[in-house]
Amino acid sequence: MFNRLKTHFFSPQSIAPLVVFRILFGLATLISTTRFLVLDWVDLHFVDTQVQFKYFGFEWVQLAPPVIMYAIHYLLILASLGIVFGAFYRISITLFFVLFTYCELIDITYYLNHYYFVSIVAFMLIWVPANAYFSYDSFNNKKWVRTQIPAWNIYIFKWQLCLVYFFAGLAKINETWLLEALPLKIWLPANSHFPFIGWLFQYPITAYIFSWTGMLFDLCIGFFLFYAPTRFYAWLLVIIFHALTGALFQIGVFPLVMVVSTLIFFSAAFHQKILHFLSRLFPYPFLSEPSTIRNPNYPSAGRQNLVIMVCILWFSFHVLFPLRYVLYPGNFYWTEEAYRFGWRVMLMEKAGTATFYVYDKNTQREGVVDNTTFLNSHQEKQMAMQPDLILQYAQFLKKHYQEQGLAVEKVRAEVYVTLNAKPSKLLFNEHLNLLAISDSWAPKYWLNRFEE
Amino acid sequence: MGMKNKAVLSLIVGLLFIGSCKEKDKGMDASLAFDRGALLSNLASGMIMPAYDSCVFYFASLAQSIQQFRAEPTVLHLQVAQQNWKQFARSWQYAAAFNFGPAAEKGIKKTLAEEVGSFPVSSTKIESFIMANDTSFANFDRDSRGIFAVEYLLFGENESANEILAKYANQAPRFLYLLACANHIGLNLKLVQTEWKTYQASFVSSVGTDIGSSTSLLYNEFLKYYEGLKNFKFGIPLGKRPGQTTVLPKSVEAYYSGYSTQLAREHWRCVQLIWEGTNLNGKSGVGFKAYLDKVEGGKALIDLTLAQVKATQNKLDSLPASSLSTAISNDFNRVDEVHTELLKLTRFYKSDLSSLIGIAVTYSSGDGD
Structure with a gap:
């Protein structure tokens, strides 16, 4: 079994799919970072901010001064170019991974599944020789040139993509999504002005069709992409599906990332054609195809075993981590325990109104906080429905008002949350002293149970 | 499997095709979908434009009476100006709800509500600008001008009409400052009112729901406007902010005229009109309520909202007739x-x-x- 896996892992394969993947990934991050700068989001997310909500375990990640935050984004552009051209590749991709992940870790309210995906893929790209062909590096150092590489270098990206889709599909198999067609029954009519098909969105049946199609698409698309005879049609579906959701919903560069990433499933010959086309389009010497075919360096048996073990560990983690929700009692849409890092995308319509009260022991007065003093609308929206962020905000308020000279003894909050168009309910008892609760992996028994 | 994919593909292509064909002859099914265009045009023509029109109209009377007061500084002319200020301040409550589009920030100019509607104003700053004969407004002290600066200058602080009059006697700078404040309000209002005439068409035709769409602008400002009533007209004067150690009755809107309770009621009424879609002239129309009526879970929310509106209305109705500042001092609980x-x-x-x-x-x- 292990030996068969080994043969499979280290059978030589054309490097072309990986090279095209590298180029497209670099272009996508280039577009994403440029978009970020053009929209002035560096300012909005990282400069004009008073509170940063932290990831559990990453509380030590601090916001850098504005100059550095801008510098980081220009470096991300440089690193992206390095990835595209395979120039100083290891440095570029490592730099990209570190800086991008750092930016993501600063404030959890900006968490997006596809940013997590970009981080993961960037990390994986550090360990593969994506610059061994059709790159500045391989042109400058001919002994690095490879036209063939061990198969695992390409497989891991396919598997990771399959996991994303499959878990996204799995998450859609639930009563609300399939039997009530929620939240699409809310989101589609809000798009009734959409060109050509907008009028269809007023009918509940459309929401049902979209819900079921979406679930089946996510669940199956990975397999259809793997299977050669269905691959092309599957990829057309990927384009249609992401183009449609991208046009309907405010989801940024996500559709682009998925459409270009899934090209990796195509054959080596197909990717070779792309590279051939590119080298004709840009007739620079370092983009020319080498005349000799070079086989992969076969690593020692020990290193082969190591690669396989690391891959097994990596994918075990990525299969198990999204599944951790089974360990928690209650409705995780409501508690959001194990909700993040689980490829649960566009799955629920949830919003809250959170009113915080700060009790000052000195004056024995309780004040009502105006959240807009401290948070922007995005942060407030995210905080008001996520229990862990509510705890963090309570701690922030304590610190802030203590600096103002108050003896803050208690911070409590009245948080009403509406989930999938159900009347809003109290997320937890409004008399709880939030300062007495600390966040952990343990189930949040202080939350009210979600009742239909 | 290839067949299956082709089938799904042709289904989607088919849907797209049907969609593009049918749109022309079918259009929206009135019984199902909510027409955001109807909400926007109702609000624009029945509420927003009339609100600015009436605001500009009452401003004209105020401006005229101020001119008269300046020409002949008598108690009678002062009282006329005071009355006209109250009328104008009431009409302002309605215009203030639509602090977007033509009323939005432009460069260093803040929103209309911030430029002319800031409160509480600082009597110290106003007096020192008068002292310096400085009517340039070339500063960021928005609490030294606008509607409530005019209020301070017309009503004084706990002063009789004669006492106020005495302050104007042989005081050209005081008159000049009053006139400058009035001009500044008039100019800003007029700009927004005029711009709405051209903005209306694009406002009504932007029927999306994304950020920057008319519905989103209207809604987000509606919410801010509501929060303004709760936080600034009640919360802060009541001493509700963390760190406030006492009530601040002087922080109410319209402290000097003692007209705060009436203005708060108008503010509240405007919130209701927008939600219901009722026009300024009382004619019913399409608002957020009609919108809710057409969406998933909307009917339940209408009932819940109306019940809480009623509870709030009851408490508002039982406020004493006095100004809010007096009520806060004497009747805190209510x-x-x-x-x-x-x-x-x-x-x-x-x-x-x-x-x-x-x-x-x-x-x-x-x-x-």
């Missing part, structure tokens, strides 16, 4: 109860409403699929 009910009402306008109608409240990308 004012506090209004604030409590307003707090309870917040979620029905905030997260519940925006969630059900799918309006963007934030610029950022959401989670993709």
Whole structure:
């Protein structure tokens, strides 16, 4: 079994799919970072901010001064170019991974599944020789040139993509999504002005069709992409599906990332054609195809075993981590325990109104906080429905008002949350002293149970 | 499997095709979909433009009476100006709800409500600008001008008409400052009113729900306007902010005229009109309520909202006839109860409403699929 896996892992394969993947990934991050700068989001997310909500375990990640935050984004552009051209590749991709992940870790309210995906893929790209062909590096150092590489270098990206889709599909198999067609029954009519098909969105049946199609698409698309005879049609579906959701919903560069990433499933010959086309389009010497075919360096048996073990560990983690929700009692849409890092995308319509009260022991007065003093609308929206962020905000308020000279003894909050168009309910008892609760992996028994 | 894919593909292509064909002859099914265009045009023509028109109209009377007062500084002319200020301040409550589009920030100019509607004003700053004979407004002290600066200059602080008059005697700079404040208000109002005439068409035709769409602008400002009533007209004067150690009755809107209770009632009424879609002239029309009526879970939210509106209305109705500042000092609990009910009402306008109608409240990308 292990030996068969080994043969499979280290059978030589054309490097072309990986090279095209590298180029497209670099272009996508280039577009994403440029978009970020053009929209002035560096300012909005990282400069004009008073509170940063932290990831559990990453509380030590601090916001850098504005100059550095801008510098980081220009470096991300440089690193992206390095990835595209395979120039100083290891440095570029490592730099990209570190800086991008750092930016993501600063404030959890900006968490997006596809940013997590970009981080993961960037990390994986550090360990593969994506610059061994059709790159500045391989042109400058001919002994690095490879036209063939061990198969695992390409497989891991396919598997990771399959996991994303499959878990996204799995998450859609639930009563609300399939039997009530929620939240699409809310989101589609809000798009009734959409060109050509907008009028269809007023009918509940459309929401049902979209819900079921979406679930089946996510669940199956990975397999259809793997299977050669269905691959092309599957990829057309990927384009249609992401183009449609991208046009309907405010989801940024996500559709682009998925459409270009899934090209990796195509054959080596197909990717070779792309590279051939590119080298004709840009007739620079370092983009020319080498005349000799070079086989992969076969690593020692020990290193082969190591690669396989690391891959097994990596994918075990990525299969198990999204599944951790089974360990928690209650409705995780409501508690959001194990909700993040689980490829649960566009799955629920949830919003809250959170009113915080700060009790000052000195004056024995309780004040009502105006959240807009401290948070922007995005942060407030995210905080008001996520229990862990509510705890963090309570701690922030304590610190802030203590600096103002108050003896803050208690911070409590009245948080009403509406989930999938159900009347809003109290997320937890409004008399709880939030300062007495600390966040952990343990189930949040202080939350009210979600009742239909 | 290839067949299956082809089938799904042709189904989607087919849907797209049907969609593009049918749109022309079919259009919207009135019984099912909510027509945001109807809400926008109702609000624009029945509420927003009339609100600015009436504001400009009452401003003209105020400006005229100020001129008269200046020409002949008598108690009678002062009282006429005071009355006209009250009328104008009432009409302002309605215009203030639509602090977007032509009223939005432009360069260093803040929104209309911030430029002319800031309160409480600083009597110290106003007096020192008068002393310096400085009517340039070339500063960021927005609490030294606008509607409530005019109020201070016309009503004084706990002063009789004769005492106020005495302050103007042989005081050209005081008159000049009063006139400058009035001009500044008139100019800004007129600009927004005029711009709405051309903005109206694009406002009504932007029927999306994403950030920057008319529905989103209208809704987000509606919410801010509501929060303004709760936080600034009740919360701060009641001493509700953390760190406030005492009530601040002088922080109410319209402290000097003692007209705060009436203005708060108008503010509240305007919130209701927008939600219901009722026009300024009382004619019923399409508002957020009609919108809710057409969406998933909307009917339940209408009932919940109306119940809490009624509870709030009851508390507002039982406020004493005095000004809010007096009521806060003498009858704290009755004012506090209004604030409590307003707090309870917040979620029905905030997260519940925006969630059900799918309006963007934030610029950022959401989670993709």
